[in-house]
Amino acid sequence: MLSFSLWYLASGTFTPSVHSHAGHTPDATANGPKRPWLILNVGQRKIVITHLERRWGGGGANPEEKALRAALAELSKPDAEHPDCWLSDENGWTVAAHESGVVVLENVESGEGPWHMKNQKSEAILDLWRLLQAGAIDSIRSKPWLAGYGRA
Numbered sequence: 583m584l585s586f587s588l589w590y591l592a593s594g595t596f597t598p599s600v601h602s603h604a605g606h607t608p609d610a611t612a613n614g615p616k617r618p619w620l621i622l623n624v625g626q627r628k629i630v631i632t633h634l635e636r637r638w639g640g641g642g643a644n645p646e647e648k649a650l651r652a653a654l655a656e657l658s659k660p661d662a663e664h665p666d667c668w669l670s671d672e673n674g675w676t677v678a679a680h681e682s683g684v685v686v687l688e689n690v691e692s693g694e695g696p697w698h699m700k701n702q703k704s705e706a707i708l709d710l711w712r713l714l715q716a717g718a719i720d721s722i723r724s725k726p727w728l729a730g731y732g733r734a
Contacts, residue, residue, distance in 0.1 A: 601603050607652030630717040634654040637681075645669070650711050654704045657681040669711045677714050677722065679707045684732045687722060 634641030636653045638661075645653075653667040660681060668678035674691030685702045686694030686712075713722045 604677070618710075630671050630673075632669050632711075633716050635668050635670070637667045638719065641667070644715075647708070650708055654679060654707060670715055671714055672719070673719075675714060676717055677707070677710045685710065686731055687727060697729060698729050698732035699725065699727055700732055704717060 584661070588639070607674050631644045633643050634645040634649060634653055634681050637656045641653065650669070652662050656667065657665075657679060658673070658681075666680045670676040674689040676686075676688055676690070678686045679686075679702070683701045683703070684698055685707055686698045688697070710725070712724055713719075
């Protein structure tokens with residue numbers, strides 16, 4: 583059995599989509615823009631759709647590995663104004679990668695974290711992002727995180 587629901591992120595809160603009579607889904611609220619999140623349920627397994635934010639903007643929902651690698655490749659050029667990129671899920675978990683090699687895990691919705699690891703290479707970050715896309719938060723949290731954001 584396959585079912586789905588479309589949710590929107592507005593100011594850190596997920597809400598079901600609301601359709602007007604014309605079938606148009608609003609793309610913003612008084613609190614700011616909304617981001618779509620699609621949650622698929624296949625049998626008993628929940629597939630989490632994540633959102634990638636690249637360092638200079640853009641990224642999109644449910645990025646493929648090519649897009650994840652491209653986002654990390656952008657970090658090879660120093661840019662103090664845009665030093666990181668991140669992948670987030672609908673539960674508020676974010677794994678952010680900094681150009682210095684610092685990776686940060688936090689959940690701004692629940693207040694968990696932040697935690698960090700230093701000197702992380704692209705492949706290690708990709709592994710964390712793949713785990714986030716799979717909804718494997720416990721596996722991510724089992725890594726050797728240190729408290730705080732770390733120094734970039």
